[in-house]
Amino acid sequence: MIYEFFFAPFADYAFMKRALVASLTLALGGGPVGVLLVLRRMSLMGDALAHSVLPGAAVGFLVGGLWLPAIGIGGAIAGLGVALLSGITSRATGQMEESSLAGFFLIALAAGVLIVSLGGSAVDLRSLLFGSVLAVDDASLLLVAGIATLTLSALALAWRPLIMESFDPDFMESAGAGGGSWHMLFLVLVVVNLVAGFQALGTLMALGLMILPAVAARLWARDVFGMAVIAGAIALASGYCGLLISWHAGAPSGPAIVLVAGAVYGVSIFAGPQGGVLRRRQQSIHRHG
Amino acid sequence: MVGAVTGAALQIEGLRLAYDGGDILQGVSGRFPAGMLSAVVGPNGCGKTTLLKAIAGRLRPRAGNITVSGMDNADVAYLPQSAGFDRNFPISVREMVGMGLLRRIGPFGRVTQEQADRVEEAIAAVGLEAFAHRRIGALSGGQIQRAMFARLSLQEAGVILLDEPFSNIDAHTTQALLRIMEGWSGEGRVVVTVLHDIELALRHFGWTMLLAHESVACGPTEEVLTHDNLHRAQHLCDACAADRNFWAAA
Numbered sequence: 091m092i093y094e095f096f097f098a099p100f101a102d103y104a105f106m107k108r109a110l111v112a113s114l115t116l117a118l119g120g121g122p123v124g125v126l127l128v129l130r131r132m133s134l135m136g137d138a139l140a141h142s143v144l145p146g147a148a149v150g151f152l153v154g155g156l157w158l159p160a161i162g163i164g165g166a167i168a169g170l171g172v173a174l175l176s177g178i179t180s181r182a183t184g185q186m187e188e189s190s191l192a193g194f195f196l197i198a199l200a201a202g203v204l205i206v207s208l209g210g211s212a213v214d215l216r217s218l219l220f221g222s223v224l225a226v227d228d229a230s231l232l233l234v235a236g237i238a239t240l241t242l243s244a245l246a247l248a249w250r251p252l253i254m255e256s257f258d259p260d261f262m263e264s265a266g267a268g269g270g271s272w273h274m275l276f277l278v279l280v281v282v283n284l285v286a287g288f289q290a291l292g293t294l295m296a297l298g299l300m301i302l303p304a305v306a307a308r309l310w311a312r313d314v315f316g317m318a319v320i321a322g323a324i325a326l327a328s329g330y331c332g333l334l335i336s337w338h339a340g341a342p343s344g345p346a347i348v349l350v351a352g353a354v355y356g357v358s359i360f361a362g363p364q365g366g367v368l369r370r371r372q373q374s375i376h377r378h379g
Numbered sequence: 380m381v382g383a384v385t386g387a388a389l390q391i392e393g394l395r396l397a398y399d400g401g402d403i404l405q406g407v408s409g410r411f412p413a414g415m416l417s418a419v420v421g422p423n424g425c426g427k428t429t430l431l432k433a434i435a436g437r438l439r440p441r442a443g444n445i446t447v448s449g450m451d452n453a454d455v456a457y458l459p460q461s462a463g464f465d466r467n468f469p470i471s472v473r474e475m476v477g478m479g480l481l482r483r484i485g486p487f488g489r490v491t492q493e494q495a496d497r498v499e500e501a502i503a504a505v506g507l508e509a510f511a512h513r514r515i516g517a518l519s520g521g522q523i524q525r526a527m528f529a530r531l532s533l534q535e536a537g538v539i540l541l542d543e544p545f546s547n548i549d550a551h552t553t554q555a556l557l558r559i560m561e562g563w564s565g566e567g568r569v570v571v572t573v574l575h576d577i578e579l580a581l582r583h584f585g586w587t588m589l590l591a592h593e594s595v596a597c598g599p600t601e602e603v604l605t606h607d608n609l610h611r612a613q614h615l616c617d618a619c620a621a622d623r624n625f626w627a628a629a
Contacts, residue, residue, distance in 0.1 A: 129468060251486040254478050257470055260463040264435060265456075265482055265534060272486075312514065313469050364469075 099337045106337065108231055109223045109290075113329030113347060115234050116287055116299055119241035121307075121322035123283050124300030126276060128308060129317075130256045133301050135188065138195040140284045140296045142172035144202025147218060147288060152209045158230030161218075162285040169281040172198050202293070221292030221344040223333075230289055237286040241279055245318075252276060253314050291344045298348035299325045306355040309362025324354050387413040387449030389434065389538055389569045391594075394443035396429050402592075403429045407443070409588050409597030413450060413537075413569045416560055418580040420604065421590035421612065422622035427573040428460065430590065431540050434571065447569070452537030458527055460542040460573075466516055472526050473511045476502055479533025501529040505559060521552035528559050539563055541572040545579065557583050575625065577604060591616035 099106045127136045146168025147161045154160025176191040183190075206215045217225070226234075245252070255262045255272040262272065287296035303324035304317070311317040332347030339346075360367050394407040404426040411417040419427050432438040434445055435457035447453040477490070477498045484490060502511050505525035510518060518526065524544065531539060541560070545553045564570045574580050580587050580600055587600040591612035596603040 129465075131465070247487060251481070253470070254481065257468050257475075258462070258464040258478070260459065261478060261530075262481075264437070265478075268486070308469075311469065313471065317469065 095338070096334065099334065105224050105226075106333065108226045108228075109333055109343065110330065112223055112226045112231055112234050112290055113299075113333060114326055115231075115238045116283075116290055117303075117325030117329050118322060119238035120283050120287060120300040121303050121325040122245055122318040123241060123279050124297075124302075124304035124325075125307060125314065125317045125321050126252060126256055127280065127300060128304040129253075129314065130276075133297075133305070135191060136280055136284075136301065137297050138191050139169055139173060139280060140287075141293055142195045142198040143169040143281070143284055143288060143296070144218065144293045145198050145205055146171075146202075147285075147293065148202045148205040148209075151206065151214065151218060157227070158233050158289045161288065162233055165285045165288055166281055168198060168202075169284060170278065173277050173281065199293075217292070219292050219294050220342065221288065221290050221295065223290035223343045223347070226289060234286045234289075237282050241283060244275065244279060248272065248275060291348065295344055295348050298344075298351060299328065302348065302351035302355050303328065306351070306358040306362075309358040309364050309366050312364060324351060328354065387567065387569075388447075389413075389571070390446045390448060391434075392443050392446075394430075394433065394445065395441045396426065396433050396438060397441050398429075402441075404590070405442075405593055407590070407594045409594050411569050411571050411588070412586060413567050414564055415570075415585040416557075416564050416583060417569070417571045417586040417588070418574045418584035418600065419571060419588045419590055420574050420577060420580050422616065422625040423575070424622065425591045425612075425616050427590055428542055431457065431542050431571070431573055434538070435540055447538060450537045450567075450569070452535070454534070454536040455538045455540065456531050456534040456536035457540045458531055458542060458544060460546070462523070462527065466523070468515065470515055471511070472502065472507055472513055472515060472518065473498060475515055476526055476529045476533065479530040482534070497533065501533050502526075504532070504562075505529045506555060521548050524548055524552065524556065528556060532559070532563065536568070538569045539571070541570070543573055543575060546575070553579075577625075580604065 100110050101107075127133055143165035146164035146166070148164070150160040150162070150164025172191070172194045176187055176194045179185065179190040179194075180187040202218075203215065206218055251262070251268070251272050252275070255276070259273070262268070263270070283300065284296045287299055291298050303321040306324055307317045307320035311320050328347055328351035332350040333343055335341060335350065336343040336346040358366060363369050389411045391410065392408050394404060395402065396404040396407075407430065419430060421427050429438065433440055435455050437457075479501070480490075480494055480498065484494060499511070502508060505528050507522060507525055507529065510522065515523065515526065544556060548556070560570055560572070572584070574584070581604060584600055586598070587603040588597040589595040589603050589608055589612055592615055595612045595615065596608045
């Protein structure tokens, strides 16, 4: 009975097995990268970047069909392009980077929708916007695994400067520790992980497995490493539970995965020991009592 | 007074500094000797922070130059007035102070036992032993400043620049920080501090540059902060005349 419910869907169906492997692999890289995004106060900027991936992905889609490597390369080019362009524009005009990024991501999103609509069908647009983790093929799986491996290796090597640059970019710059280049490396990691999340969750929710576990982990962990581990674990659990729910309830898989992560965040807001509502209330009772 | 003997100093000649809006400073000349505490004093808006940024290499001068002479170590460490970091970042005091060694360790290097010991020593020197493992969010403003000083001292720079390090800091901590700074200058470093408080400059700083869009005077503090010089400064800088607190104290 337990086996039937929890394991059979993945054991019996190859597409569920691939979806599970894709989600779990995604979680491994995306969780820790999401932690850095949150700590840099770039959560919403990450969201804008996720949408910027669309036009490149659309061109990749028209060339290669629903095949992740083509979509991925196109998406990565578009995402990095928008990040670079908004950086250059804000430096050239003195405008806040947040404004120029908002401008470019909207242009990119609209261009993406236009390209797919003109070249494909409504179904294609839906799978680009909302993802289709149940349709992951072997090549896509390899791409996602490659990105996770690259991400974890880069994080393991450059963990210290990446954290320090997130914490105090000013100091890194003035101490001659290469402030800007760490920021670039980080942006590349974000974009490739968005590309990896693209097929599973679509361009609208690719950030779901990165940001939600990270903001939840912030309420549980005392240090950055703990946050990364907890965020990874939440992302893994969300992938598995989300797929299970989607299977049993016949719900679309992407939203199911993101909503599970959202539920974990909801619980953390109350129960988290690092600033959760209940803990805060307890402390203030102690203080006044 | 090592600098007075060896002649090691930071030298500024004919410096002109400007942002897009126009000139902030012009015709700034003077020297800051190693081995004694130097103050840069002037009313708000007269260009003190701008001068520090230029010395730190963050603002390119439109004219003039800044040189360090008589010292092997011309590295510059700079403590801005308001720290640009998130006080709630989940990082411990030990980790933050350890950043001071980053350049020596390198981004990928391992921390040796000797380096770890030096971080502990720096933390102890600012009196934060009991807080080493605490998150920076648990520290008071004064304790944060102590931690910043510890990080600064690990950078082992020959030139140390501090922008209003005592603002919003209690008197007890100010004394402790001054003792740390005296330790740095005792090691023959150039220590330049932007101050808004003339009293403090007179009491603890042997050398002063009085700034009001230009260098009004630069030399031993008691020779610089005279009634005449302050009067001249007030006339040189219309915009800064609005800083009534400063002139009241002067």
